[in-house]
Amino acid sequence: VNVAVIGLGLIGGSLVRALAAHGHRVIGYDQGAGTREEARALAKAVTAPRVADPSARPVSGSASAEGWTVADSLTEAVAEAEVAVLAVPLPALPAVLSELTGFRGLITDVTSVKVPVRDLMGDERFVGGHPMAGKETSGFLASDPSLFDGCAWVLALEPGRTALGDWLTLAALITDLGARVVPATAAEHDAAVAAVSHVPHLLAAALTSTGTASPLAAALGAGSFRDGTRVAATRPELIAAMCGGNAAAVAPALDAVLAALAELRLALDDADPVAALSSLLAPAVAARRAWPPAPGAPESLPAEVGALLDLGRRGGWVTAIAEDRQSLTALRPITDRNSL
C-alpha cells in the first residue's frame, strides 16, 4: 500500500519506519525542517549498503523496501498516496485537513480522542484510529519501528457512517505491523480510554499533591507511591490536552472513581473498618489479578460491522484480515476469567 504519514514525531516516525520495514511504499512529511532532515538522514542510513558491518546482508534488492522518502510539502506527500495517516496533535488537525481538500484517498489519524475528530470531518473517506503505544520520550529521534508490536490500535467504526471496506484496508495494514486492532465506536473508545488512560493521570496528579505536601511523607514514599504517581511526571500541558480534549468522557469516568472512593471512605468510618474494607476490596483485587485478560484461541469472524463492534465490546481484537476481505481472525478474552 502507498502510504503518506503527516507528522514525524514518535508515533508518525515509528509508523514510517514500521511500514517501510513491512515493504510498503512510504512517504513522510513534517512541518519542521529539522525533523524532515532527521527522517531523511535515517532513511539514507537504512538504505545505504552497510559496508562497515561485514555481517550485514546485501541490501541491493531490499533497499527500496526498507527505505522511505520525505516530502517537502504536504501536497507532495499525499500526491500518490492511497492512505494518509495524520500523525499530528488534535489542535493541528483542522489545518492539515484544510490542506487535504483535493485528496481522494483514505484518511486516518492517531490522536487519543475519537468523537472530537469524527465531528471535525465532512465527506472525507475517514476512519479514526488510536494506537495505544507510548513512551516517556517524544520526537522522531525517539521513534521505534517495533513500537506497535502487540499494542492495541483502536479503529473507529460508526454504523451507517464508516465504509467497511476502508476500515478493513486499515485493519489489514495495522494487523500486519503486529498491532491488535480493536473495533469500537468513537464514543465507546473515548469512554474506555477515559477510564483506563486519562483518569489514571488525574489520580496520579492528586496523589502527588497530597503525598508531597509534607516533606516527611515525601521521604517515606516507596513503591506504591512511585507507581501510583509515575504518570504525573508527564508534561502538564499533555495531560491537560488529553483529559481536557476528552472532557465529556473523562468527567463521568472520574465520577465513577469518586463514587468508588466514597464507598471506601465510608468504610473507614465503620465500627469495624477492616471488615468493611475487606469486603469492598475483594472484587477489585480479583479483577486486578485477572488483568490483563488472557486471550482464548483464534477464531474466525465474518467481516461485518455488528460482529466487529460486538468483538470490541467483549474485550476482543482482530489479528488478521482474510485476503478476500470476507472474514477475519480474532482473539477475545476467556470469558470465565474475565467475568470475575
Added chain:
Amino acid sequence: VNVAVIGLGLIGGSLVRALAAHGHRVIGYDQGAGTREEARALAKAVTAPRVADPSARPVSGSASAEGWTVADSLTEAVAEAEVAVLAVPLPALPAVLSELTGFRGLITDVTSVKVPVRDLMGDERFVGGHPMAGKETSGFLASDPSLFDGCAWVLALEPGRTALGDWLTLAALITDLGARVVPATAAEHDAAVAAVSHVPHLLAAALTSTGTASPLAAALGAGSFRDGTRVAATRPELIAAMCGGNAAAVAPALDAVLAALAELRLALDDADPVAALSSLLAPAVAARRAWPPAPGAPESLPAEVGALLDLGRRGGWVTAIAEDRQSLTALRPITDRNSL
C-alpha cells in the same frame, strides 16, 4: 548487641539474617514449627563450611558471626536479649506482649502503624519502628538480608515519653544495616504513611473497579492503568488491615485526595477545560519530577529529641550515630528542590 527477633516472616527473617551478617548475636523465634525449621536449616547452611564451593572463603573464624540460632519458645528467645524485635502482625502484638511481662530489655516492633501500637504499651522500654521495606512475597523463604539497604525505617520518638538512649541504641543498630532512620512521632508517622502508602492502595482498588467494568476498557488498559493499579493485586485482607488499622489517619489523607480530585473534576466542566486543568496540574507535575528529593551533604546534629523531630519533619534521616551517642550524622533534602 544481643537481639531476639520474634516472628520470622519476610521482615523478621530478613532482619535475623541482616543482623547476623553484621556480627550481632541473634536468636529468632516463630510460633510456626515449620518456619522455625526453615530458619534453622538456613542457619546451618550459612555456618557450615561450604566444601562444595572451592571459591568459598574459610568460615571457621566467621561461622558464629554469620549464623543465628532459633529458639523453641518466646521465653527462651528473649532470655539473654538486650533488644527484642517483635516482627509479628499488629493483631498478634497483645499476646506476644503479655508473654514478655518479665522482659527488662528494650522492645521495638515493625508494624505499619505506630499510634495503635504506642497505645498498647504500659511501662515497657519501648520504641516503635516501621521499616518501609516490602516485597510482593512473604514468609521466611522470601527473606533477604539486604532488604533494608537504603530503605526508610521510622523510629517513633515521643517527646516526654521515649527514652532518648533507647532510641539511639536502635538507631545505631538499624543505620548499621544500611537503612535510613527517620525520626517522627507516632502520629506524624501514621499521617505520612496514610498519604504515601495506604491511600495509594485505595486509589488502585477504585481505579481497578472502574477500569475493568467494561471489557473494552480492560482490553485497552496499558502502562498508566498497569502502574496505577499494581498494588490492587495485594491480598485484600492485607490492604484492609493496613488501611483499616490506620483508619484515623487514612480518612483525612483520603479526604485530601478527594478534595484535589474534586478540583480537577470542576476543571473538566470549565469552558476551557484544557487551560483549567493545565494550571491545576503544573504544581503536581513539578512535585513529581522533584521526587524522590535529592539529599544534601552529610551534616552533624546533636542527639536531641527536638533536633531529631525537626530533621524528620523536613524530610531528613539519620545515617549514623556517633560512638559517644552525643551526635549523629544526618542527610536532609536540598531545600530549593524540595520547596517546588
